[in-house]
Amino acid sequence: MSSTATQRIKTAVVTGGAGAIGSRLVHRLLSDGAERVLVIDDLSSGYRWLLPKDDRVELLVKDVCDMRDVPAPADAPTVFHLAAFFANQNSVDHPLDDLHTNGRGTLTTLLWARARSAAAVVYASAGCSIAGHGIEAPIREDMPVSLHLDTPYQITKALGEFYCNYFGESLHTVRCRFFNSYGPGEVPGHYRNVIPNFIWRALTGQPLIITGTGDETRDFIFVDDLVDGLVRSATTPGARGDAINLGTGVQTRIGDLAEWVLAACQSKSRIEYAPRRAWDKSTHREANIDKAKSVLGLRPSVTVRAGLERTVAWFHGNREAIRAAAETERARSSTGGS
Numbered sequence: 001m002s003s004t005a006t007q008r009i010k011t012a013v014v015t016g017g018a019g020a021i022g023s024r025l026v027h028r029l030l031s032d033g034a035e036r037v038l039v040i041d042d043l044s045s046g047y048r049w050l051l052p053k054d055d056r057v058e059l060l061v062k063d064v065c066d067m068r069d070v071p072a073p074a075d076a077p078t079v080f081h082l083a084a085f086f087a088n089q090n091s092v093d094h095p096l097d098d099l100h101t102n103g104r105g106t107l108t109t110l111l112w113a114r115a116r117s118a119a120a121v122v123y124a125s126a127g128c129s130i131a132g133h134g135i136e137a138p139i140r141e142d143m144p145v146s147l148h149l150d151t152p153y154q155i156t157k158a159l160g161e162f163y164c165n166y167f168g169e170s171l172h173t174v175r176c177r178f179f180n181s182y183g184p185g186e187v188p189g190h191y192r193n194v195i196p197n198f199i200w201r202a203l204t205g206q207p208l209i210i211t212g213t214g215d216e217t218r219d220f221i222f223v224d225d226l227v228d229g230l231v232r233s234a235t236t237p238g239a240r241g242d243a244i245n246l247g248t249g250v251q252t253r254i255g256d257l258a259e260w261v262l263a264a265c266q267s268k269s270r271i272e273y274a275p276r277r278a279w280d281k282s283t284h285r286e287a288n289i290d291k292a293k294s295v296l297g298l299r300p301s302v303t304v305r306a307g308l309e310r311t312v313a314w315f316h317g318n319r320e321a322i323r324a325a326a327e328t329e330r331a332r333s334s335t336g337g338s
């Protein structure tokens, strides 16, 4: 990964910047020399301690659906819109909360960015959106949009893409379709992804639960590779108006993933199996990343096994904060929503 290929971003706004991916993006922007990074986050699934302690970073704790009093930075900001009600299962349980943040929040962010003459808006879309289930991997960006998506989250992630295109005449927008991100910064929890949950269970002697047979596959991209794709999307003129997959083009079996996590954690936890979740109809996921390579020059370089080692090291280094976050996530998932 190289930051030299991309021009420097001086002023950035990161919605959802206290989250798993957003906080890594903030670290990256600072190390690239950003002068100011404004984070807008209501801390509903993010954590202050994930953000770097740096005078150039300002956290505004607020709902992204109300940006009226967010000051305009002096320079045209580059906006990374990552705030979201995350993710599929959460949206099935709380569809109105999903629509609030992912629908209204995206529209509000785009309106704010247009009014402040933002240099670019990079939108965090999802590889699970758009094409729906039942399609052959690898997934290309030009596959037709499905009207039969499986969860409210997929619908609202697609909605955000419609809004980006609607504003495309007056704003430089790029729709990045993330595949499965993982790495330092993501805590375990009922609504979180498989990797932090496998690692936490392995480290605390609990069984790893595979929902399915273990033959299902996903395209896991290490968070810093994904963040490199976000920065390149904002600074590459040829990406303007485009949708770009951010994945690796490599499928990993969930059964293999579980074994690798046990090895990386030196854990004796068992692997157990449970039925697949009703909405989870995609057996195999893989991104076609030709466009990320040709338009952005992105070369995801971290293999899943190497990325797991780095993620497990982060868990060891932040064990008490992660334990507290796991408790917070447990409490959050047991409260009713709408």
Ligand SMILES: NC(=O)c1ccc[n+]([C@@H]2O[C@H](COP(=O)([O-])OP(=O)(O)OC[C@H]3O[C@@H](n4cnc5c(N)ncnc54)[C@H](O)[C@@H]3O)[C@@H](O)[C@H]2O)c1
Residues within 6 Å of the ligand: 015, 016, 017, 018, 019, 020, 021, 022, 040, 041, 042, 043, 044, 045, 046, 047, 062, 063, 064, 065, 081, 082, 083, 084, 085, 086, 087, 101, 105, 124, 125, 126, 127, 177, 178, 179, 180, 181, 182, 193
């Ligand atoms: N993690 C993945 O594998 C993945 C895959 C596809 C897409 N994405 C997208 O990437 C983005 C970041 O995901 P993540 O994994 O870092 O999730 P995350 O939950 O860690 O981050 C989301 C952040 O948004 C904040 N937030 C939520 N609602 C808000 C609101 N109403 N106002 C202000 N802030 C709010 C949360 O507090 C959190 O810090 C999301 O848009 C997500 O949909 C992630």
